[in-house]
Amino acid sequence: MVKEVEAQGRRYFYCESCKLLYEDKKWAEECERGCKKNKTCDLGITRHSIKKILEKI
Numbered sequence: 001m002v003k004e005v006e007a008q009g010r011r012y013f014y015c016e017s018c019k020l021l022y023e024d025k026k027w028a029e030e031c032e033r034g035c036k037k038n039k040t041c042d043l044g045i046t047r048h049s050i051k052k053i054l055e056k057i
């Protein structure tokens, strides 16, 4: 599932499978789809990620 988090007044979305964080929900959904299907992240998608989700958020 794509999870929504709020940090510093902004909304971010992350893929629950790999915990990569995205500014755009669309990419988080794409990432999740790829993670489920391929059991690994597609580089074409993960390059849109901001970073690995931080523990504090």
Ligand SMILES: [Zn+2]
Residues within 6 Å of the ligand: 015, 016, 017, 018, 019, 020, 031, 032, 035, 041
């Ligand atoms: Zn993912």
